[in-house]
Amino acid sequence: MEVDEPTATSSASNALVAMDTSEGPIEPDEVYAEQIEWRFSQVKGNIDVEDGHTEADIISCVEFSHDGEYLATGDKGGRVVIFQRDQSGKYIKGARSREYNVYSTFQSHEPEFDYLKSLEIEEKINQIRWLKKKNAANFILSTNDKTVKLWKISERERRMADDSWNLPRTNRINSAFRGRLQIPNIVPMELIVEASPRRVYGNAHTYHVNSISVNSDQETFLSADDLRVNLWHLEITNESFNIVDIKPTNMEELTEVITAAEFHPQQCNWFVYSSSKGSIRLCDMRDRALCDAHAKIYEEPEDPQTRSFFSEIIASVSDIKFSHSGRYLLTRDYLTVKVWDLNMESQPVETYPVHDYLRTKLCALYENDSIFDKFECGWSGDDKHILTGSYHNLFRTYSRHARGNVAEAKTWEARPQEPHAPLRTRKVGSGGKRKRNTVPGNAIDNGGEEEIPAEALDFNRKILHTAWHPSDNIIALAATNNLYVFSDI
Amino acid sequence: MSEMEEEDFVPPLPTQHEPTTSAKPLLQSVLSRNLPPKHGNPGKSTMATNTLTPLLWNQFFDEKRELHIGEDVFTVYLKGSRGPIFYLLHGGGYSGLTWACFAKSLCDQIECRIVAPDLRGHGASHSEDEEDLSVSRQVRDIADIFDKLFEKDQGDVSVCVIGHSMGGALAVHVVHEKVLKANVVGLIVIDVVEGTAMESLSGMVHFLNSRPPTFSSYENAIKFCLKSAMTRNSTAARISMPSQLREITENQLTWRIDLAKTEPHWRGWFEGLSSKFLDCSPPKLLALAGVDRFDRDLTIAQMQGKFQTCLLPKVGHCVQEDSPENLADEIARFAVRFRFATSKVGMVPSVFPERRPF
Numbered sequence: 001m002e003v004d005e006p007t008a009t010s011s012a013s014n015a016l017v018a019m020d021t022s023e024g025p026i027e028p029d030e031v032y033a034e035q036i037e038w039r040f041s042q043v044k045g046n047i048d049v050e051d052g053h054t055e056a057d058i059i060s061c062v063e064f065s066h067d068g069e070y071l072a073t074g075d076k077g078g079r080v081v082i083f084q085r086d087q088s089g090k091y092i093k094g095a096r097s098r099e100y101n102v103y104s105t106f107q108s109h110e111p112e113f114d115y116l117k118s119l120e121i122e123e124k125i126n127q128i129r130w131l132k133k134k135n136a137a138n139f140i141l142s143t144n145d146k147t148v149k150l151w152k153i154s155e156r157e158r159r160m161a162d163d164s165w166n167l168p169r170t171n172r173i174n175s176a177f178r179g180r181l182q183i184p185n186i187v188p189m190e191l192i193v194e195a196s197p198r199r200v201y202g203n204a205h206t207y208h209v210n211s212i213s214v215n216s217d218q219e220t221f222l223s224a225d226d227l228r229v230n231l232w233h234l235e236i237t238n239e240s241f242n243i244v245d246i247k248p249t250n251m252e253e254l255t256e257v258i259t260a261a262e263f264h265p266q267q268c269n270w271f272v273y274s275s276s277k278g279s280i281r282l283c284d285m286r287d288r289a290l291c292d293a294h295a296k297i298y299e300e301p302e303d304p305q306t307r308s309f310f311s312e313i314i315a316s317v318s319d320i321k322f323s324h325s326g327r328y329l330l331t332r333d334y335l336t337v338k339v340w341d342l343n344m345e346s347q348p349v350e351t352y353p354v355h356d357y358l359r360t361k362l363c364a365l366y367e368n369d370s371i372f373d374k375f376e377c378g379w380s381g382d383d384k385h386i387l388t389g390s391y392h393n394l395f396r397t398y399s400r401h402a403r404g405n406v407a408e409a410k411t412w413e414a415r416p417q418e419p420h421a422p423l424r425t426r427k428v429g430s431g432g433k434r435k436r437n438t439v440p441g442n443a444i445d446n447g448g449e450e451e452i453p454a455e456a457l458d459f460n461r462k463i464l465h466t467a468w469h470p471s472d473n474i475i476a477l478a479a480t481n482n483l484y485v486f487s488d489i
Numbered sequence: 490m491s492e493m494e495e496e497d498f499v500p501p502l503p504t505q506h507e508p509t510t511s512a513k514p515l516l517q518s519v520l521s522r523n524l525p526p527k528h529g530n531p532g533k534s535t536m537a538t539n540t541l542t543p544l545l546w547n548q549f550f551d552e553k554r555e556l557h558i559g560e561d562v563f564t565v566y567l568k569g570s571r572g573p574i575f576y577l578l579h580g581g582g583y584s585g586l587t588w589a590c591f592a593k594s595l596c597d598q599i600e601c602r603i604v605a606p607d608l609r610g611h612g613a614s615h616s617e618d619e620e621d622l623s624v625s626r627q628v629r630d631i632a633d634i635f636d637k638l639f640e641k642d643q644g645d646v647s648v649c650v651i652g653h654s655m656g657g658a659l660a661v662h663v664v665h666e667k668v669l670k671a672n673v674v675g676l677i678v679i680d681v682v683e684g685t686a687m688e689s690l691s692g693m694v695h696f697l698n699s700r701p702p703t704f705s706s707y708e709n710a711i712k713f714c715l716k717s718a719m720t721r722n723s724t725a726a727r728i729s730m731p732s733q734l735r736e737i738t739e740n741q742l743t744w745r746i747d748l749a750k751t752e753p754h755w756r757g758w759f760e761g762l763s764s765k766f767l768d769c770s771p772p773k774l775l776a777l778a779g780v781d782r783f784d785r786d787l788t789i790a791q792m793q794g795k796f797q798t799c800l801l802p803k804v805g806h807c808v809q810e811d812s813p814e815n816l817a818d819e820i821a822r823f824a825v826r827f828r829f830a831t832s833k834v835g836m837v838p839s840v841f842p843e844r845r846p847f
Contacts, residue, residue: 055832113826118798120822207515226515257519276520313520366524372517 035399035408036385036473038486040417041098044083045482047416059478062467065130065138071100071467071476072140073483074125078109080142080195082153093420098474098487104153106195109144121146129214129221131234139198141221145208148223150199150234156192161185204230204240211260217268224261227254229273231285243291244273244283259374260320270295272322272329278315280331280340298329298340300347310362310371318374323383324470330386332377335359337388339400352398352409355390357430357454370459381471389463392452393479394426414463414477414484423486427451526803541711544728549589550603553613558633561616565606565634568592572600573647573674573829575820576635578663579605580654580807581622582748584612584732587653590725591809594817599830606634608656610746612732622751624758627659632668639671647829649675649771651820653809657681658758665765674829676766677774677820679808683762684784690755697749704742707731718805725810763787767795772827776816778804797823 046053056077063072071083084103091097112121123144131139137154164185167177207226214221222243223230229244244261248254261273274280281294302311314334321330328349329340335356338348354375358365365371370391377388386398390411398409412423429451465478473488546553550566566585575595577588585605592603609630610619618626639646648671652660657678663669664676700717704710711723711730720726734742763786766773773796775787783791791798799819804811824830 115794120826254515254519255522257516259516276516309524312523316516316520366521369517372514372520 035410036397036488038397038412038423038475038488039420040423040484041419041474041487042100042485043416043482044102044485047482053481057481059465059481059483060124060126061128062465062476062478062483063128063130064467064469064476066132066470068469068471068474070103070130070138071485072128072130072142073476073478074108074128074142075481076122076124078107078111078123078125078144079105080108080125080128080140080151081105082138082140082193082195093489095489098472098485098489100476100485104193104195106151108142108149108151109147112146126209127212129212131214132218134218141212141214143209143212143223146205147200147202148209148212148221148232149197149201151195152198153193153195156194157188158186159189161187199234199237201232201237201240204232210258211262213262213271215263215268216266222261222263222271224258224273226257229258229261229271229291241289243285243289245290245292246275259317262320262322264326265322265324266326272320274317274320274331276316277312278317278333280317280320280329282342296342296345298345298348300338306359308362310366313366313371314362319376321377321379323379324381325383328383330377330379332375332388334371334373334375337377337386337398339386350400350407352386352396352407354388354396355394355428357428358391360430361454365459368459373462373464375463376465378466378468378475380468380473385468385473387466387468387475389466389477391459391462392428392457393461393463394428395463395466395477397475412486414479414486420489428454428457430454541708541715541723541727543707543711543731544589544724546586546589546728549586549593549728550605554638555613556634556637558630558637561609561630562614563606563609563616563630563634564613565604565638566592567602567604567638569596569600569602572602572831573649573824574602574604574639574671576631576648576650576660576669577603577605578631578650578652578656578660579608579611580652580656581751582611582733582744582746583653583656583729583807584745586612586732587725587729587807588809589728590722590813591817594814595821597833598817598821599824599832601824601830604635604638606631607732608659610751612745619746620750622754624659624662624754628662628666628668631659631663635669635671642671644670644672646671647674648672649677649824649829651677651679652681653679654681654806655758658686658762661762661766661769664769664771673771675772675774675824675827676769677776677823678766679776679816680778680806681759681762682775682777682784682787683759683766684786686759686762687756690759693755694749694752700744702743703737704734705740707734707742710734710742720807720810721803721805722811722813725807725813729810763790772823773797774799774820774823776801776808776819778806778808799823 045057056075058076059073060076061074069085073081081102082104083100086097086099086101088097108125109123111123114121121144125142125144127143129141137152140151140153142149142151164182166181205223205225209223209225211224212221220231220233223232227245227247228242230240231243232240246256246258257276259274259276261271264270269285270282272280272282278299280298282296283291284295285291287295317331317333319332323330327342329342331338331340335354335358337352337354339350340348362371375389377386379386384400386400387395389395393414394411395414396409396411398407400407411426413426417423461480463477463479467476475486477484546566550568552567554565554567556563556565579585579587585607588605592605595601596603607614609616609627610622648669650660650664650673652658658681660676660678664673701713704713711726714720714726714730715723720729733745735745737743763784767790775796775798777798777800790796801808801812801815809816821832825832
């Protein structure tokens with residue numbers, strides 16, 4: 001299987017394989033990536049801490065469009081809010097304005113009830129995916145647990161002038177039209193953004209849909225639930241093809257479920273799906289119709305030293321993303337984020353710890369269900385940086401090949417600040433007391449890294465959903481009911 | 490070592506089936522397959538306290554009121570100040586405090602008022618005739634209590650009646666006979682089904698005799714309660730068990746009510762229950778601990794969609810004590826779905842030690 005390789009290849013046999021952040025693979029032609037310093041840009045949503053937020057406002061997915069001009073968010077109440085980048089053309093600090101303003105809001109899914117099984121179907125939006133722009137309108141796919149919908153978002157800026165109608169609009173005309181026909185006059189009007197559901201792809205999933213992914217051919221897409229992956233054509237709603245089915249004949253023997261699935265960004269025949277056991281399978285649809293047998297399986301053998309009661313749970317992959325180049329895969333499990341080379345199945349090429357201080361707290365995290373939180377991960381537009389979220393409204397960005405081939409990671413806290421003010425980096429210590437890193441003469445808030453003790457972490461505030469702009473260094477993070485936008489300017 | 494599985498009517502059945510509620514996603518159940526089951530009340534048990542001291546009513550309810558109705562004094566536990574009323578009727582041998590954990594969970598989720606009386610001969614209520622537990626007498630008591638509490642509202646209130654076991658049977662009679670001067674918006678019955686109940690009546694006397702007649706302390710009673718699996722939730726046991734006992738002397742506690750003496754009334758509680766239940770017009774929910782507890786009439790009616798069922802996994806007969814959060818979850822959703830309650834702002838998921846699990 002040939003993989004297109006845009007960058008210069010390193011001799012694969014000599015490639016150093018990284019198990020921690022101290023060494024990365026040798027790619028001598030890579031220019032080192034500057035560690036990004038994030039600055040506050042915007043926050044959306046009610047940031048009043050005192051006022052409890054409603055359950056329905058919790059943001060459940062964030063996604064930039066392919067050109068980065070739009071940002072879509074879905075929430076637990078089934079609503080989709082689309083933001084548009086500032087179109088006024090103003091420049092701030094030498095670059096085009098990076099402000100996002102509300103463009104359209106609509107109710108995508110409603111709560112439903114399955115009478116046969118006596119089960120409620122939540123309206124929470126699990127995922128949103130943009131289609132590439134083909135005409136003036138934008139299209140998105142949004143899904144809840146059971147149904148995928150295709151929405152068309154179009155602008156209307158012009159209307160017919162009132163006096164230019166040839167026939168009165170209300171009365172039925174019984175007689176023939178007499179008079180001179182005039183060509184209607186079109187006048188500008190206030191911009192209206194309309195969202196209309198174009199297709200509804202339903203009744204195809206018994207279990208809860210966790211991911212959707214649009215193919216690079218922009219004609220088909222897949223939807224994955226816990227046990228099956230279905231392939232759809234965008235035009236056809238009453239038919240879908242099942243391409244992966246891992247349901248055992250006896251449900252008692254169920255040991256593994258599908259946690260995420262994605263199409264390859266360039267190859268229209270490849271897709272990957274990840275499982276709760278920590279393995280990722282690459283399938284080729286040209287091979288056979290039912291892709292239960294994988295073409296490649298990416299699995300790292302478990303390190304016997306770190307084995308614990310919870311090893312299986314923390315190995316479950318919560319998110320999977322192809323790199324923009326299509327050569328690498330990014331996977332997120334509970335404690336780490338890993339980069340896999342598609343050519344190498346035996347182990348990831350890079351592994352980055354996210355919040356290792358939680359390793360000793362797994363028991364308590366299991367008791368309150370936090371261990372089942374599904375964090376997302378993301379690439380930067382140039383694939384040189386990785387983004388993922390953590391607890392206490394902290395998030396981490398990793399620059400893969402920084403100075404001297406050493407990857408650098410920084411932890412940031414998402415909180416409202418002055419626009420363009422740099423974000424604070426934070427450190428979490430396993431110690432009980434807060435340590436202060438005071439430089440004499442400096443106040444704490446001026447960049448002295450104050451350490452947060454692991455016991456003081458707030459597990460209610462977590463950044464599960466993140467998105468990175470396709471070309472600029474702008475990131476959008478969902479922190480419960482708030483959307484934060486940060487950029488490097 | 491005798492692990493006596495206590496069930497009022499039916500011996501417990503293995504509840505390890507695929508969860509039918511959306512409460513626990515498939516991913517979680519697959520991942521936690523090989524791990525020991527979580528404690529019923531994780532927030533409390535991860536703390537070092539393993540004590541089994543009794544808990545007080547005021548940690549769960551807002552008010553404990555004594556109502557004088559004729560010659561009888563009924564104790565009622567109240568919580569909440571706004572919203573629809575949830576009238577909670579406990580089962581045979583229990584008291585209003587059996588609902589303590591559940592009431593707390595429910596009030597966290599929806600705006601509501603809770604009324605949990607101690608029925609005749611139970612808990613802290615004292616009546617002249619403590620042995621007349623017939624349906625007619627108890628239905629009248631329940632109506633009287635309600636009238637006493639809400640007479641000034643002139644019938645302009647919404648009430649959802651919830652009953653467990655014997656209380657469930659009473660709830661059905663109360664709603665069927667329309668004795669409450671209010672707008673009944675829901676009827677919820679917990680783990681009682683006519684057919685299975687009638688079949689197990691014969692085993693009841695034997696079961697009652699096999700319980701220890703006295704305890705030397707509240708802690709011992711609570712320990713017994715947990716060991717014999719009357720309740721699987723230690724917090725619920727600590728608040729509910731003491732109210733099921735009364736003191737003879739300082740070091741001797743016995744059961745508050747001699748249930749064996751109420752035997753003549755048992756048939757009356759359950760006879761015709763299924764048809765009366767189906768006859769009631771408000772929206773109905775039947776919460777069960779296991780799917781095998783259905784009888785023929787109810788199975789047919791359920792297939793016809795005449796009422797909603799919810800199955801709670803891993804609970805014993807005393808559902809509201811074993812799994813108060815799950816039950817509160819289900820009932821809150823039922824209430825919101827039928828639009829007689831609104832959910833509360835700020836349902837924040839849990840965290841370690843002190844706070845409640847989601």
